[in-house]
Amino acid sequence: MAWVVELNGVDPSDGLAKTKVFSLGAGYAFTDSTFAPTGLVSWRSPSQKVDVSKDGGVTLTADAGQIVISNLPADIGSAGPWDVLRTWAWHGRRANLYYTPDTWANRTLIATGTLQQPVAPLNANGSSVTSTLQFPLRDPRSPLSAPLQPTKYLGNNAAGTGVEGDSDLKNKPKPVLYGVVSNIPGVLVCKEKNVWQLADKSAGVLCAREGGAAFTAGTARGTLASLLSTTPTAGTYDTYAGSEGTFVRLCGTPQYPVTFDAYEGATSADRTHAQIWKRIRTERCDNVAGDITAASVTATDALAANEVGFWKNDETTRLDLINEVLTSLSGYEVLGFDSKWSIAQLVAPSGTTVLDFLTLTPTSTLKTKSRPIAGLTMVRPGFAPEGCPPYRVNVNWGKNYTVMSRADFVGGVAVQAPRLIDKFGLEWRTEKADNTAIWNPATSTGPYPQAPQLTVDTGYQPGADNLTCPHAATEATRLIALYSAMPGQFQLDFIPAVTDRILPGDVVSVTYGQMGLSGGPLFRVLQAGWVLDEKGPQATLVVGFQV
Amino acid sequence: MIKSGVGTPSYATLATWAQVTGAWDSDYPITNLANLRSIRSVAKASGSGVRAFTFILPAAVSLQFLAMLDHNGAAASTVRYRLFSDNNPDPVGNAGAIVHDSGTLSLLPGGANADWPQNHPYVLSAAVTARSCRIDLSSHATAWQIGAFEIAAWWEWTDVETPREFGLNNNDVVAAMPNGITHEMSQWAPRVIKGTRGVVTQTEIHTTALDFQLATGLRNPFVWVWDFNDSTTWPREVVLVHNASLPSPRAVEYPGGRVAFDFEEWLR
Numbered sequence: 001m002a003w004v005v006e007l008n009g010v011d012p013s014d015g016l017a018k019t020k021v022f023s024l025g026a027g028y029a030f031t032d033s034t035f036a037p038t039g040l041v042s043w044r045s046p047s048q049k050v051d052v053s054k055d056g057g058v059t060l061t062a063d064a065g066q067i068v069i070s071n072l073p074a075d076i077g078s079a080g081p082w083d084v085l086r087t088w089a090w091h092g093r094r095a096n097l098y099y100t101p102d103t104w105a106n107r108t109l110i111a112t113g114t115l116q117q118p119v120a121p122l123n124a125n126g127s128s129v130t131s132t133l134q135f136p137l138r139d140p141r142s143p144l145s146a147p148l149q150p151t152k153y154l155g156n157n158a159a160g161t162g163v164e165g166d167s168d169l170k171n172k173p174k175p176v177l178y179g180v181v182s183n184i185p186g187v188l189v190c191k192e193k194n195v196w197q198l199a200d201k202s203a204g205v206l207c208a209r210e211g212g213a214a215f216t217a218g219t220a221r222g223t224l225a226s227l228l229s230t231t232p233t234a235g236t237y238d239t240y241a242g243s244e245g246t247f248v249r250l251c252g253t254p255q256y257p258v259t260f261d262a263y264e265g266a267t268s269a270d271r272t273h274a275q276i277w278k279r280i281r282t283e284r285c286d287n288v289a290g291d292i293t294a295a296s297v298t299a300t301d302a303l304a305a306n307e308v309g310f311w312k313n314d315e316t317t318r319l320d321l322i323n324e325v326l327t328s329l330s331g332y333e334v335l336g337f338d339s340k341w342s343i344a345q346l347v348a349p350s351g352t353t354v355l356d357f358l359t360l361t362p363t364s365t366l367k368t369k370s371r372p373i374a375g376l377t378m379v380r381p382g383f384a385p386e387g388c389p390p391y392r393v394n395v396n397w398g399k400n401y402t403v404m405s406r407a408d409f410v411g412g413v414a415v416q417a418p419r420l421i422d423k424f425g426l427e428w429r430t431e432k433a434d435n436t437a438i439w440n441p442a443t444s445t446g447p448y449p450q451a452p453q454l455t456v457d458t459g460y461q462p463g464a465d466n467l468t469c470p471h472a473a474t475e476a477t478r479l480i481a482l483y484s485a486m487p488g489q490f491q492l493d494f495i496p497a498v499t500d501r502i503l504p505g506d507v508v509s510v511t512y513g514q515m516g517l518s519g520g521p522l523f524r525v526l527q528a529g530w531v532l533d534e535k536g537p538q539a540t541l542v543v544g545f546q547v
Numbered sequence: 548m549i550k551s552g553v554g555t556p557s558y559a560t561l562a563t564w565a566q567v568t569g570a571w572d573s574d575y576p577i578t579n580l581a582n583l584r585s586i587r588s589v590a591k592a593s594g595s596g597v598r599a600f601t602f603i604l605p606a607a608v609s610l611q612f613l614a615m616l617d618h619n620g621a622a623a624s625t626v627r628y629r630l631f632s633d634n635n636p637d638p639v640g641n642a643g644a645i646v647h648d649s650g651t652l653s654l655l656p657g658g659a660n661a662d663w664p665q666n667h668p669y670v671l672s673a674a675v676t677a678r679s680c681r682i683d684l685s686s687h688a689t690a691w692q693i694g695a696f697e698i699a700a701w702w703e704w705t706d707v708e709t710p711r712e713f714g715l716n717n718n719d720v721v722a723a724m725p726n727g728i729t730h731e732m733s734q735w736a737p738r739v740i741k742g743t744r745g746v747v748t749q750t751e752i753h754t755t756a757l758d759f760q761l762a763t764g765l766r767n768p769f770v771w772v773w774d775f776n777d778s779t780t781w782p783r784e785v786v787l788v789h790n791a792s793l794p795s796p797r798a799v800e801y802p803g804g805r806v807a808f809d810f811e812e813w814l815r
Contacts, residue, residue, distance in 0.1 A: 360587060360815065361735075362664075362735060362814045364587045365575065365587060365589045365591070365692070366585065366587045366588040366589070367574040367575060368573075368574055368575070368576065368579075368588075369574075370588075372587075372815075
């Protein structure tokens with residue numbers, strides 16, 4: 001048996017992608033002829049962390065990880081055996097830690113991370129030699145820091161031809177649309193012909209407005225050329241949706257702000273958080289359908305089945321958009337040990353535990369999934385940094401992408417419905433839920449007069465009446481119940497077995513004599529840190545949302 | 548004359564366990580018997596009644612010592628060990644391969660003592676070459692529970708000095724509280740055993756004693772038996788232990804020497 005790290009890089013000598021393997025302790029020749037030389041000193045996983053910020057949104061961060069490889073030269077002044085690895089290209093590639101019981105083919109993936117180029121602390125004082133290569137590890141979400149939209153406008157329109165915009169649009173990203181959105185400004189890509197682009201892919205147009213007044217839908221053109229060559233009938237707008245993107249042409253030059261309602265996704269069932277997350281992952285983040293755990297999408301759809309929408313027309317990253325979707329869901333994503341991404345909503349723990357933690361005594365009986373607690377610390381959750389529970393959760397919904405002043409409405413305020421003025425005058429509409437046992441703002445009573453309120457920005461759209469959002473209200477009620485109960489949160493240390501591959505989102509139980517843990521309450525794993533060194537594997541969990 | 552010694556070398560972790568009669572709780576599978584290091588990972592039967600089960604080793608080895616550790620047998624409980632030379636521990640269809648039959652043995656011949664983990668040692672009169680074993684347990688009123696099972700050769704100790712240290716490593720935590728009050732929390736209290744074998748041949752020092760220290764080190768548990776011939780000593784003085792330290796054997800004057808031992812009970 002052996003612990004083996006596998007580093008994926010590119011050898012500059014021939015430009016080929018290759019792997020290097022190193023084992024902990026003595027070099028290990030597997031019975032299927034794969035040899036892993038000695039060299040692995042330690043592995044610290046870049047553990048992903050699910051938390052709730054003090055403002056109210058679910059956050060996904062990660063502690064930095066590191067791989068240390070021994071690079072001890074034969075004597076002072078000699079080259080290290082692995083000096084050559086400093087010249088390899090590692091950045092952004094995967095490193096995997098395996099446990100191998102016998103053959104390489106039977107290895108088990110224990111942990112993974114994204115490599116950076118190594119650093120090498122050298123003790124060059126001439127009297128002693130210590131030399132290691134240290135590879136900083138980032139979590140698997142780090143590639144999401146790439147730009148969301150690599151396709152930019154050329155800015156080369158001339159005399160009303162084309163949809164690449166004038167020079168003012170040059171190198172600006174084309175708009176990205178997921179789900180259903182309201183009052184987006186679009187991007188004016190052809191001023192001469194009053195053509196706006198709403199998305200860089202085929203989408204539907206629900207409405208076009210000028211100064212809050214809706215145009216009548218005109219003709220859906222079959223080609224972009226047809227849209228550009230034909231002026232819409234007065235008072236209408238024409239559309240084109242195809243591989244070039246989604247475009248709207250107005251009948252004339254507007255005097256007031258132009259805005260649109262649009263949707264992406266064939267049906268409302270395609271416009272849920274999970275479905276949108278899946279499409280962003282597969283269309284924008286270099287993933288394919290096989291990289292997604294379908295069951296997680298189904299399970300999340302069952303919890304959050306309502307339509308949402310997101311629109312981006314500025315320079316941003318994949319991470320920003322994914323995080324916006326996950327924050328809206330109050331959810332998170334994790335990369336499983338099967339190298340597939342899963343999505344989940346943050347809910348109170350329930351169901352079957354993956355591990356049960358307990359105090360080891362001379363009379364304990366350990367089940368197959370029982371693990372003795374090596375250390376336990378009660379900590380405060382992120383949403384209550386001072387330990388004070390929130391009394392209110394605000395759920396923002398129905399995002400208005402173009403906030404309009406009264407002067408922006410065509411014909412002045414008098415001819416517009418007050419509802420529209422209110423709706424388009426604010427960025428968000430809000431549903432709130434209170435726990436008056438924490439603090440009652442109406443009566444100014446309660447044990448926590450300084451209790452904070454949390455706010456979650458969501459992509460939720462109005463409900464069936466097109467005016468209110470009952471599911472945002474439901475979400476506010478759910479979240480205040482989840483947070484204001486101040487569920488216990490603990491940091492827990494234990495010695496993992498090889499089979500203990502825990503991820504954020506897993507459910508565990510903790511049984512301990514103190515702090516209300518004697519009954520073995522359930523916890524949601526929020527962070528799973530993992531270290532391997534000469535002492536063997538050690539794990540540290542952050543568990544929360546005790547029930 | 549006392550029969551004192553330790554089970555070594557151990558083959559427990561190499562054994563493959565299987566149930567023959569009666570099922571085992573899936574949370575406490577019978578495979579847990581192979582793990583002496585985690586004695587608290589017990590094997591537990593799924594219900595009351597008799598149980599029969601087997602182990603098979605990868606190859607035949609010289610065996611002389613078996614021990615059922617931390618079992619919950621009752622005063623009337625019995626066990627029977629049948630060792631086979633091959634990997635087919637079938638006493639009916641493969642009776643010819645039986646190399647040792649213990650007959651029916653009382654699990655608690657010296658009486659039950661609930662203060663200590665119940666360990667049942669079995670030292671064969673002579674080593675046999677065996678690869679598999681069938682174990683038959685009598686009916687249990689509730690459910691059989693066994694912490695681990697040692698399968699080993701036997702290093703018999705002669706000339707163990709009777710004046711030895713034997714007691715508890717009392718790890719009680721005492722915290723000083725305000726106003727001079729002390730607060731005690733009961734913690735683990737493993738048994739500690741220290742002593743010396745007075746007349747040991749240097750050949751034994753150079754071979755078995757050294758091999759034993761190499762194999763067990765400080766972190767590998769094994770079974771120490773003070774006197775197999777006196778079952779009244781079993782409750783207190785048949786203990787799963789580890790080396791608390793590794794005192795160097797002393798070859799004082801050819802051909803004799805002294806071997807000290809320093810054990811602490813393994814409770815994990």
